[in-house]
Amino acid sequence: MGEPVRHQGQGTAGGARRRRWVRPLSGLLTAAALLACGTQPASARPVMAAGGPPALSPTASAEYPAVVTIDSVSPHVATQQTPVTVTGKVTNAGPSPIREVSAGLRTPKPVTNRSTIDSIVRRTDPLNADGTPITTGREVLGNLAPGESHSFTVTLPVGELKPTKGGVLELAVDASGRTPDDDDPHTLGIARTFLPFNSEPMPQPTQLAVVWPITHAPELVAQTLGTENDQTAVLRDDSLATELAPGGRLHQLVQTGKELPGLTWVVDPDLLDTVLAMTRGYRVQKPGTAGESAKEDNTVAGSGRDAATEWLKLLRAAVATAGSQVVSLPYADPDLASIAHEGADLPGMDTALRKAHTAGEVTTEGRLSVDVSSNVAWPYQGQLDQQIAAVARTTGGDVLLTSGTALSDSGLDYTPNAARPIGDGQTAVVADPTISNLFQQDLSTPAAQSAAIQRFLAETVTVNHQRPDPRTLLVLPPRNLGGAAAETLAKAVAAAQQGGWTKLVKLDTVATTPADRNANGAVPTPGDYPQQLRAGELTRETLAQVMGIQGKLDQLLFILTQPQRVRGPFNAAMVRSMSTQWRDQGPAGSTYRAGVQNYLDGLIGAVKLTPKSTVTLAGDNGIVLVSMKNDLNQAVGNLRIRLSSSQPNRVHVGGADPVVVEAVTSRTLRFNARAKSNGPVPMTAQLETTNGYPYGEPMSFTVEVTSVTSGVLYVIGGGVILMLLAAVRFTLQRRKRADEPHEDPEALLDETIAPSGTDGTDGADGADGAEAGDTAGSGPGGTASDAAAGTGPAAGGTSQESGAGAGEHASGDEKVGH
Numbered sequence: 083m084g085e086p087v088r089h090q091g092q093g094t095a096g097g098a099r100r101r102r103w104v105r106p107l108s109g110l111l112t113a114a115a116l117l118a119c120g121t122q123p124a125s126a127r128p129v130m131a132a133g134g135p136p137a138l139s140p141t142a143s144a145e146y147p148a149v150v151t152i153d154s155v156s157p158h159v160a161t162q163q164t165p166v167t168v169t170g171k172v173t174n175a176g177p178s179p180i181r182e183v184s185a186g187l188r189t190p191k192p193v194t195n196r197s198t199i200d201s202i203v204r205r206t207d208p209l210n211a212d213g214t215p216i217t218t219g220r221e222v223l224g225n226l227a228p229g230e231s232h233s234f235t236v237t238l239p240v241g242e243l244k245p246t247k248g249g250v251l252e253l254a255v256d257a258s259g260r261t262p263d264d265d266d267p268h269t270l271g272i273a274r275t276f277l278p279f280n281s282e283p284m285p286q287p288t289q290l291a292v293v294w295p296i297t298h299a300p301e302l303v304a305q306t307l308g309t310e311n312d313q314t315a316v317l318r319d320d321s322l323a324t325e326l327a328p329g330g331r332l333h334q335l336v337q338t339g340k341e342l343p344g345l346t347w348v349v350d351p352d353l354l355d356t357v358l359a360m361t362r363g364y365r366v367q368k369p370g371t372a373g374e375s376a377k378e379d380n381t382v383a384g385s386g387r388d389a390a391t392e393w394l395k396l397l398r399a400a401v402a403t404a405g406s407q408v409v410s411l412p413y414a415d416p417d418l419a420s421i422a423h424e425g426a427d428l429p430g431m432d433t434a435l436r437k438a439h440t441a442g443e444v445t446t447e448g449r450l451s452v453d454v455s456s457n458v459a460w461p462y463q464g465q466l467d468q469q470i471a472a473v474a475r476t477t478g479g480d481v482l483l484t485s486g487t488a489l490s491d492s493g494l495d496y497t498p499n500a501a502r503p504i505g506d507g508q509t510a511v512v513a514d515p516t517i518s519n520l521f522q523q524d525l526s527t528p529a530a531q532s533a534a535i536q537r538f539l540a541e542t543v544t545v546n547h548q549r550p551d552p553r554t555l556l557v558l559p560p561r562n563l564g565g566a567a568a569e570t571l572a573k574a575v576a577a578a579q580q581g582g583w584t585k586l587v588k589l590d591t592v593a594t595t596p597a598d599r600n601a602n603g604a605v606p607t608p609g610d611y612p613q614q615l616r617a618g619e620l621t622r623e624t625l626a627q628v629m630g631i632q633g634k635l636d637q638l639l640f641i642l643t644q645p646q647r648v649r650g651p652f653n654a655a656m657v658r659s660m661s662t663q664w665r666d667q668g669p670a671g672s673t674y675r676a677g678v679q680n681y682l683d684g685l686i687g688a689v690k691l692t693p694k695s696t697v698t699l700a701g702d703n704g705i706v707l708v709s710m711k712n713d714l715n716q717a718v719g720n721l722r723i724r725l726s727s728s729q730p731n732r733v734h735v736g737g738a739d740p741v742v743v744e745a746v747t748s749r750t751l752r753f754n755a756r757a758k759s760n761g762p763v764p765m766t767a768q769l770e771t772t773n774g775y776p777y778g779e780p781m782s783f784t785v786e787v788t789s790v791t792s793g794v795l796y797v798i799g800g801g802v803i804l805m806l807l808a809a810v811r812f813t814l815q816r817r818k819r820a821d822e823p824h825e826d827p828e829a830l831l832d833e834t835i836a837p838s839g840t841d842g843t844d845g846a847d848g849a850d851g852a853e854a855g856d857t858a859g860s861g862p863g864g865t866a867s868d869a870a871a872g873t874g875p876a877a878g879g880t881s882q883e884s885g886a887g888a889g890e891h892a893s894g895d896e897k898v899g900h
Contacts, residue, residue, distance in 0.1 A: 146207060147176025148183065148226075148257040148271030153528040155253070155536055158577040159278045166238040166277060170529065172257045174226035180270060183259035185234040186220030188213035189242060190251035190277060196497070196516070196544050199276065199537070202252055208272040212254040216242065223257075248284060249547065250540045251277040275533060276540035284582040288546045288553040291500070291511075291592040292575060293483065294339050294568075296397070297350040297561050298322060298332065299667055300414055300658035300674065304651040304681055305376035307365055315359035316376045318674060320366045322356065323386025326393040333393055334565030338572045340400035344586035346407045347400075348460065348483075351445035352414040352658060358449060360390035372673055373680025394449075401452055407588040410446035410454040412438035412477045414657040415561075417620060417665065418461045422469040423608065425625030430632050435476045438657045455590065457481055462662050464488060464513060464558055467611045471508060480508055481593050483558055486515035489602045496548040498598035500556040504605050511593050512601075513558030517541050520574075521559045525567045538574035539581070546583040554592045555584075561662065618665050628659045628675065631682060638686050640771055643717045643742075652682065688713035691723070691767055691781040692748065698786045699733070702757050706735055706785065708767050709750040712743040719743075720772045725753055728764040733757050733785050735765070740772050757787040 142149050152170040160166050168187065174180050191213050193199055205212070219239070223232040236255065243251075256272040301322050306313040325332040339345050365381040367374075374380055401408050416438055425431055443456035459479025461470045466488045474482055482504075489512050491498055502510045520534045545553055559571060578584040597603065635652050639645040655678045664671025692709035699706070708725065712718050719742040725735040736754040743749045757763075763785045769777040 142175035142271070143207070144176070146269070146271045147174060147178070147180060147261065148259070149173045149175045150185065150255055150257050150271045150273035151529040152255060152273050152275050152532055154532050155275055155277065158535060158539060158573075159280055159581045160238075160243055160251070161280055162240060162243055165240050166243075166253070167235060168238070168253070168255055168275075169233070169235045170255060170273065171231045171233045172223055172226065172271065173231040174228055176261075177228055178262045179225060179227050181225045181260040182267065183223040183226050183232070183257055183270065184220045185223060185236060185255060185257050187216050187236050187238050187242075188254040188256060189216060190238070190244070190253050193250040193252055193276065193540065193544070195495075195548075196541060199250070199540055199544065200516070202274055202276075203537070205274065208254075208256060208269045212252065212256075212272060212274065215256060215258070226259075243279060248280050248543070249278075250544055251279055253277045276536045278539045278543045278581060280581060284543075285546055285550060286552045287579075287583055287585040288542060288555055289587045289591060289595070290542070290555050290557065290575070290578070290584045291346055291587055291589045292342075292344075292557045292571070293348050293513075293559065293589070294335070294342075294345045295348050295559065295561050295563055296332065296335060296353065297348075297411075297415060297663065298325065298353045298356075299663035299670065300352055300661050301356050302352070302359060302654070302658070303367065303372070303376075303674075304655040304678055305367075305374075306651060307376040307378075307381065315356075315362070315364040316381060317356070317360075317364055317366050317384060318372065318677070320384055320386065322360070323384060323389055326357065326360075326386055327389040329565075330389075331562075331565050333389075333396075335563060335568050336393065336397050336400050338565075338568045340396070340403060342572055342575060342586065343403045344405040344588065345403075346409060346589040348409045348411060348458070349401075349446055349450070349454075350411050350413075350415045351442040351449070352654070352661075354394075354449040355445060355654075357390045357394050360384060360386050361394060363387055372677030373684065375681065375684060398450055398452075401450055405586075405588070407590060408446065408450060408452050408454045409458045409589065410442045410456045411458070411460060412657075413441040413445060414438065414654065414660070415460075415662045416477070416657055416660045417662040418459060418473050418477070418479075419465065419470050419611075419615070420462075420620040421625065421660065422467075422473040423611070423616065423619060424622040425620075425629070426469065426473050428622075428626055428629045430629050431625075432476055434629070434632075434657060435473070437653065439477045441654075458483065458589070460561075460662075462665055463560075463615065465612060465615055466510060467606045467608045469608050470611075471504060471506070471605055475506065475508065481589070482508060482510045483556075484510040484512045485518070485558065486512050488512075488606060489604070491602050493602075494600060497545045497553065497555070498601035499554045499595055500592050501554065501595050501597050502601055502603040503597055504603055509593055510603070510605070511556050511589065513556040514541075514545075517555065518558045521557070521563070521567045521571045525564070525570045531566065531570045531573075534570050535574045535577065538571075539578055542578050543581065543583050554595045556589075556592055562666070618668070620660065620664070620671075624675065625660065627679065628656055631656050631659075631678065634682055634686060637771065637775065637777065638682070640773070641689065641718045641720050641777065642714075643719055647716065648685070652678070685714065687778065689718050689721070689743070689769070690778050691769055693781055694783045696762075696784045696786055697765075698788060699755055699757055700789050704755055704757075706753045706755045706765075707750050708753065708781075709748055710741070710743060710769065711748045713746060715745050717742060717744045721769055721777065722772060723751055723753075724768050724770055726766045726768070727785075728766070732759050732761070733763040733765075733787060755785065757785075760787045760789070762786050 150170060150172050152168060154169045156167045157164060170185075172183060172185055191211065193202070219237055221234045221236055223234060226232060238253070252274060253276065254272055254274045257270045258267055259270050260267060261270070301317040301319070303316050303318050305316045307316055308314045324330050327333060339347065364384040364387070365376065366384050367376070368380050368382060371380040412435065416435065421431065421435070439456060443454060446454045457478050457480040459474035459477055459481070460483040461474070464483055464485030466482060466484045471482065489502060489510060497514065500511050500513070502512055504510045517538060520538055523530065525531050525534055542555070545555065557571070559567065575584070575586060579586060631652065635649070639649055642648060659675045659678055661671070664674070689712050690710065692711055694708070697706050706725065708723055710723065720740065721743070722740050723738050727733050727735055734756050738751050738753060741749065741751060764782065765785050766780050766782050768780040771777055
């Protein structure tokens, strides 16, 4: 490291001495000023690259109160024929005025390797290693009050470009002036950038693959609205309409990407389905209605139909560009890392992932009308371990997009090729972490964009000069690549191609290039996975709840007469519930999953038994009526009602045959009951499927038995007969003893002991009981309003009910005649 540059020009010894004791006081004043303001100016804040070193943005200090930013370098690549122009601004971030400020360039310094680039980026204070100030061409900016900024434009003459061969130069711009504590002109701040230099033909270009992600958080919900033949999609919100419109993030991505032939478009098929649904007209859930059946009053019309139509047309044209590749992610981009660590062994998970892979490929090909690759897996942030690699195989992931922080090559003094065989037929394509991280930071300002472009050029030209054989590189930006970052990346790639040291190629080209035998191909163990990323994973409980949807869904599908109207939306919603996109939108993901669960529970609960409290059975046999209601907009079948008596020795109820209930209808079923004694008997009614599984919650009620007369008469009559028989036997014995002639006992029985009711006329007749049940009364039902496109429960109202007594609806009690 060079010595700090304390001042520019010759200062007096007294001035130097003054600075030694004044600067600590100045530091305290600066700190106080920053605290009073809350923070330093935005232009003075360092821009941090995610997971990497800070970008080229200096900060202010007490000794160096001027913040210098570089907004542009033109041209991006220097030659010996063209001067280089640098623009930017100087901001006084200190608490005191600075006077006679000027800005100028320093002599360019050669950069020999990537580690030197990194060390330059990490510098803060001006150093002698940054070169000596060029006295000519400095721009005078005048005095700057605290917080004031002045722009500058300075030019580097061709004669200052000293290198005789191609490479990279460090280019520094410093600001000098006077401060209250030091009246001598001295350096007040500095900014650094990089300048590739072309003075001879470049070696064979580096093959560069750039992933261009077309992804968005899931928007389609399981609900639809309308009729069977005219269904309207429902979205959880309308944010996608803004992103698809001109100026929106997704619109900028496609608009920018179509100018770069050779990109690798990585597409979430769920986004394509959502956009296609929007082109046909759609509705959006109102806040707080996520789990409700979609209706006109809890949804609003979506605003993005035209934007969706134009965007889909633009995307189809962009991906058809010669030399481009389209990669289809598994449907809805499931979170492979969360599944690998928390839910790989859950029942049904393998099946769900395989379906997501197949559906993704078919959907992307169908929506974009191009050939697609579906053998690519992209775990969150490219982090990889052995468990993730195994789960990726389930989704067809033979090629894994991997971050260089997961398979580090820190022990090498050069940059190896991107492809690494990792066993089991899989290849990890490792993205350069330094280059990829340049586009994961905030690139909304010209200074940040310029810094990213110039460093990208410096890094790639240095890689190209490392070894004589051609290299391969992968650039892996974040999934939700922003519009400004996409434009910056596109400019950097275009400039590197124009410079002649890179060539944009497909991912397949990089993935099939022979691997460097010195490159790291050892997949980390699960214990080496970054702990901060584990903290944001979907929990096992969450994944188990998602997979539990399938069991509930299968039960619902079994009773539906048109199951296809429900199966597709819910299968898709299950995978969307596990999307990688929820990593950065945790609360929204929780709301989405809860909405799917609640909606499914609502559909299942729309087929239910009508509650009742007491049924009166006036006799030893009769009819018990139980009503069931179907609030769905399609008929249901494969159901029956099973009645269970808590005391079958007192009341026994027969079974029922399978029943079909039409859409938005109630139906009352009749059960033959036989009673043996008076009093209350608890009963339970349970809906169950014809394959023997309970459906919904059981319903409890009481059967109150009264007037069991025929059985009593039989008992009394039997007792009387026994008594009479005993009396006859006693009389006969007496006559016999008295030697008197006796009468015929059978004639005596016929004449004297025939009990009332033995002909059955006083007993309860089953047919009469049935007739009484049929005429127990019929009450009006109501008509339910339309619900979700044939799948949702009706909103309420009246429905037709056959055989249901009006008294049953009013009080829950039901009487059966005898």
